[in-house]
Amino acid sequence: xxxxxxxxERCVGCLQCRFACSxxxxxxxxxxxxxxxxxxxxxxxxxxxxxxxxPFPNKCRHCDPAPCEMACPAKAIFxxxxxxxxxxxPGRCINCGMCAMACPFSVIRYxxxxxxxxxxxxxDQCILRQKEGKIPACVDVCKSGALIFExxxxxxxxxxxxxxxxxxxxxxxxxxxxxxxxxxxAYKNILHExxxx
Amino acid sequence: MNVVIIGLSAxxxxxxxxxxxxxxxxxxxxxxxxKYSPYCRCLLTYYLGxxxxxxxxxxxxxSTCPANTHxxxxxxxxxxxxxxxxxxxxxxxxxxxxxxLVATGSNAIKPKYYGEEKRTxxxxxxxxxxxxxxxxxxxxxxxxxxxxxxxxxxxxFERNIKVTMIISSPYPLSMVLDERTAxxxxxxxxxxxxxxxxxxxxxxIRMEKDMVHISLKSGTELKSDVxxxxxxxxxRVDLAKKSGINTDLGITVNExxxxxxxxxxxxxxxxxxxxxxxxxxxxxxxxxxxxxxxYFAALNMSGAHTPYPGSIGMNSxxxxxxxxxxxxxLKDEEGITIFEKHIPHKNQFRKLAVRDNVPVxxxxxxxxxDAGIIINLIKKGLPLTVDPKKIVNSEVSLMDxxxxx
Numbered sequence: 001x002x003x004x005x006x007x008x009e010r011c012v013g014c015l016q017c018r019f020a021c022s023x024x025x026x027x028x029x030x031x032x033x034x035x036x037x038x039x040x041x042x043x044x045x046x047x048x049x050x051x052x053x054x055p056f057p058n059k060c061r062h063c064d065p066a067p068c069e070m071a072c073p074a075k076a077i078f079x080x081x082x083x084x085x086x087x088x089x090p091g092r093c094i095n096c097g098m099c100a101m102a103c104p105f106s107v108i109r110y111x112x113x114x115x116x117x118x119x120x121x122x123x124d125q126c127i128l129r130q131k132e133g134k135i136p137a138c139v140d141v142c143k144s145g146a147l148i149f150e151x152x153x154x155x156x157x158x159x160x161x162x163x164x165x166x167x168x169x170x171x172x173x174x175x176x177x178x179x180x181x182x183x184x185x186a187y188k189n190i191l192h193e194x195x196x197x
Numbered sequence: 198m199n200v201v202i203i204g205l206s207a208x209x210x211x212x213x214x215x216x217x218x219x220x221x222x223x224x225x226x227x228x229x230x231x232k233y234s235p236y237c238r239c240l241l242t243y244y245l246g247x248x249x250x251x252x253x254x255x256x257x258x259x260s261t262c263p264a265n266t267h268x269x270x271x272x273x274x275x276x277x278x279x280x281x282x283x284x285x286x287x288x289x290x291x292x293x294x295x296x297x298l299v300a301t302g303s304n305a306i307k308p309k310y311y312g313e314e315k316r317t318x319x320x321x322x323x324x325x326x327x328x329x330x331x332x333x334x335x336x337x338x339x340x341x342x343x344x345x346x347x348x349x350x351x352x353x354f355e356r357n358i359k360v361t362m363i364i365s366s367p368y369p370l371s372m373v374l375d376e377r378t379a380x381x382x383x384x385x386x387x388x389x390x391x392x393x394x395x396x397x398x399x400x401x402i403r404m405e406k407d408m409v410h411i412s413l414k415s416g417t418e419l420k421s422d423v424x425x426x427x428x429x430x431x432x433r434v435d436l437a438k439k440s441g442i443n444t445d446l447g448i449t450v451n452e453x454x455x456x457x458x459x460x461x462x463x464x465x466x467x468x469x470x471x472x473x474x475x476x477x478x479x480x481x482x483x484x485x486x487x488x489x490x491x492y493f494a495a496l497n498m499s500g501a502h503t504p505y506p507g508s509i510g511m512n513s514x515x516x517x518x519x520x521x522x523x524x525x526x527l528k529d530e531e532g533i534t535i536f537e538k539h540i541p542h543k544n545q546f547r548k549l550a551v552r553d554n555v556p557v558x559x560x561x562x563x564x565x566x567d568a569g570i571i572i573n574l575i576k577k578g579l580p581l582t583v584d585p586k587k588i589v590n591s592e593v594s595l596m597d598x599x600x601x602x
Contacts, residue, residue, distance in 0.1 A: 048594030073239035097515035
């Protein structure tokens, strides 16, 4: 199952994901017309600044089991079984605020976006774009690689491989005691190779 | 495996869903004393406020359940035979189980003048809401200043009914909030047009010309169509008690939510599971906790031994003008430090109670953005990694709190 994975250390805080998200969820689906719609489309990804002013992209993790799904008394929050995405049915939402209380990552906001009533509002992993065969809009525009759309296990595998190669090269360098340059080049090549997988 | 679930509300339904998801070959029998298909009690106040129709309150379509699930509606369980492992219904029918979930829930606490002839109702079942709907015209009195009382009052207010709240304590939500936070809620509700009479109680009720006439303790006379009572709930443990299962505050359970009888689990409002903050068995009679306990009970039934981490009392109150999220214990006790911050121009108020650097209670008024993280820190008993003053000032992001953990 593919999900959007956030790598906060790569984020530069350009907020392009927020813009792309709003456009992708607007009615017109166009960056020129979206700001003039009656109901303004709001971004579903939030960038918070830490104490050290580091940006942190924060979006729905589509947890399993999902605390928001459990807390929702109206059963407006449900899991789409084919993609494992947690979705909100704004028609059923009664705007009681329980999901914001239950969410451990604080990604749920309340906005008016359909049916002319306020409802819970969060990332839907661009489920409509995915049906067209596209990847989520925020991942599409992220230039720094802070947002990745990939199978969760595959990402974990890559991370493990990167760390393993770094440790291996470090040990080799310590034993051989040569200049660090060949090791750095080797590491760079390995990272490229892992990234291409 | 043969599972019997008593009660089809939050805990029972969540247990059913989890069993269907993780062990689909289980034979499940659900016994519910209600005649309606499963609905959510939390929505009753919205039903009274005419925001929802009756069919919108159904939260599970039972016709979609697989064939190995059986539903028995409108019948009560009279006795649990823990030795023979069977339950006996009111019709005399006996059903054998391997694993049993007792999710009997709780009953609303009724005052002594309760009754349809006195137009006094609690709001616990759909039938209660229908009766209120039948008698209400343009005036209502809500007794009790808890979450149910306030949500009922707000629901009725939204359909232009004159609501008077009668609260015996000096401020609303006195069981969960401290005075300063509660005053914000009081101010906002009064600003909407809901009349609030604090430190008052009903002395006498009499019926005159199809209206209830109420004399308050202070001597004031009020007239109303109905009285809705929201004075809290009391766990229904009588079934477990007469079947020889240990009960205390609620049904006594171990960390796997199993009762003193083997193969019998309890979940929901009747289950006295551990409270994380109080560190004693406690009943937090709220919907999310019941769903969570039903989920853990189902996991333990199906053999995945997962200890239940414990619950905290939490609630969310959202109206057109404010959103309050509170959780844990906010009492000013020994060893608890309180941090608070009022930001008038944003109409925000944040309050955090910390014991030994572990948050134990919070109340966030008009700032739902940061509430979820803190609630979950309280729930998991995790220490704060940043200065609590910065949290109430809203100067931190999720990364500051979660990264060092």
